[in-house]
Amino acid sequence: MSEPLDNAGIVDLLGVLAYGELSAFDRLAEDSRTAPTLQGRAALAIMAAAEIGHYRMLDQHLAGMGVDVFEAMAPFIAPIDAWHASTAPKSWLESLVKAYIGDGLATDFYREIAGWLDAPTQRLVLEVLADTGHSAFAEREVQAACEADRTARDRLTLWGRRLLGEAITQAQYVLADHDELVDLVMSSGEGLTQMTEFFDRLQQTHSSRMHELGLA
Amino acid sequence: MSEPLDNAGIVDLLGVLAYGELSAFDRLAEDSRTAPTLQGRAALAIMAAAEIGHYRMLDQHLAGMGVDVFEAMAPFIAPIDAWHASTAPKSWLESLVKAYIGDGLATDFYREIAGWLDAPTQRLVLEVLADTGHSAFAEREVQAACEADRTARDRLTLWGRRLLGEAITQAQYVLADHDELVDLVMSSGEGLTQMTEFFDRLQQTHSSRMHELGLA
Numbered sequence: 001m002s003e004p005l006d007n008a009g010i011v012d013l014l015g016v017l018a019y020g021e022l023s024a025f026d027r028l029a030e031d032s033r034t035a036p037t038l039q040g041r042a043a044l045a046i047m048a049a050a051e052i053g054h055y056r057m058l059d060q061h062l063a064g065m066g067v068d069v070f071e072a073m074a075p076f077i078a079p080i081d082a083w084h085a086s087t088a089p090k091s092w093l094e095s096l097v098k099a100y101i102g103d104g105l106a107t108d109f110y111r112e113i114a115g116w117l118d119a120p121t122q123r124l125v126l127e128v129l130a131d132t133g134h135s136a137f138a139e140r141e142v143q144a145a146c147e148a149d150r151t152a153r154d155r156l157t158l159w160g161r162r163l164l165g166e167a168i169t170q171a172q173y174v175l176a177d178h179d180e181l182v183d184l185v186m187s188s189g190e191g192l193t194q195m196t197e198f199f200d201r202l203q204q205t206h207s208s209r210m211h212e213l214g215l216a
Numbered sequence: 217m218s219e220p221l222d223n224a225g226i227v228d229l230l231g232v233l234a235y236g237e238l239s240a241f242d243r244l245a246e247d248s249r250t251a252p253t254l255q256g257r258a259a260l261a262i263m264a265a266a267e268i269g270h271y272r273m274l275d276q277h278l279a280g281m282g283v284d285v286f287e288a289m290a291p292f293i294a295p296i297d298a299w300h301a302s303t304a305p306k307s308w309l310e311s312l313v314k315a316y317i318g319d320g321l322a323t324d325f326y327r328e329i330a331g332w333l334d335a336p337t338q339r340l341v342l343e344v345l346a347d348t349g350h351s352a353f354a355e356r357e358v359q360a361a362c363e364a365d366r367t368a369r370d371r372l373t374l375w376g377r378r379l380l381g382e383a384i385t386q387a388q389y390v391l392a393d394h395d396e397l398v399d400l401v402m403s404s405g406e407g408l409t410q411m412t413e414f415f416d417r418l419q420q421t422h423s424s425r426m427h428e429l430g431l432a
Contacts, residue, residue, distance in 0.1 A: 022254075025261050029245030038238075038286050038293075045241050045268050052265030055258070070254050077254075
């Protein structure tokens with residue numbers, strides 16, 4: 001694999017992550033407005049602000065590579081917006097589950113890719129990973145709601161599955177359109193097997209997070 | 217002045233600042249959604265996230281005093297929401313002017329009060345002040361728009377004046393309702409003269425900021 005190709009893959013990867021963070025900010029901020037309590041509003045605002053912390057690290061790293069973050073993000077606006085449009089929460093509890101599951105998926109994703117990257121990019125990703133632990137409020141609230149109401153629990157379980165399903169759908173569109181990203185994954189290990197295992201692991205950690213929320 | 221009274225003043229002060237930050241986050245995040253460019257959206261998102269950084273410092277400091285941030289904020293929700301309702305931007309440029317002027321007023325305010333406070337609270341306020349410089353984008357964009365369009369400039373000048381006027385109105389309601397805050401200001405210097413000078417200085421720095429934006 002040639003050096004420029006690897007670099008294009010890294011730029012795409014950082015671009016998709018950067019727009020992921022910016023749009024997560026946007027959704028969390030909007031959802032925070034529907035909070036039934038000031039505590040809930042503050043909790044989602046804090047999660048939203050953390051996304052911007054990550055966004056700024058990605059921006060800085062791209063700038064160091066001589067790449068404009070807005071150019072890097074451009075190809076990924078449509079699929080990420082599509083994911084958010086297909087998973088617009090219809091209640092406060094759906095917002096909390098989405099915040100928690102979305103945060104978790106992002107964490108898994110950052111952890112997975114850390115191993116594929118050159119040392120400076122890897123450091124960046126590990127820094128982003130270190131800044132977590134903002135979702136305890138969501139966990140507590142969803143657990144309490146599920147214990148109190150079996151129907152709510154069943155609905156939120158379906159909702160949690162849909163969040164993952166739509167994420168995988170959009171991830172596959174992204175990969176189909178971006179050969180450099182596929183090359184990056186392939187170059188890092190055993191190719192397709194690696195990719196399949198990657199999605200398998202995402203599903204496993206998703207399930208354990210669903211359990212943490214009290215969802216089946 | 218008795219010790220508990222001073223403390224009540226400090227709690228009120230930190231409470232009004234904390235809700236100011238939380239509501240600024242909310243407004244900036246909402247306004248970021250109306251940005252005509254991704255650059256503008258990111259710029260306002262970064263300003264919004266910075267507010268949450270300040271909010272968290274205030275929350276931590278209150279917790280250290282044994283005070284719940286939500287209780288401390290409660291009395292100030294209505295006047296601050298009223299300020300935002302009376303100054304809802306009707307265009308992207310109004311959003312930028314509000315972001316810039318609001319940020320500047322908050323900075324002036326933090327700088328003014330730093331001198332009145334006990335050492336640990338003063339350190340907190342100075343830390344908040346050190347985290348500035350996120351509004352360069354707003355400055356550039358408003359300047360460019362004003363140079364290009366005289367009518368836009370005139371309208372934004374009126375808008376900037378209204379932002380200050382409404383802020384002073386709400387500040388006076390807050391003071392009228394909160395004797396502890398008045399006591400805090402009075403105990404720190406020459407009483408009413410100090411208060412008058414405070415509002416005078418706010419008006420002066422507001423004018424110089426209007427100039428920086430290219431507004432008359």
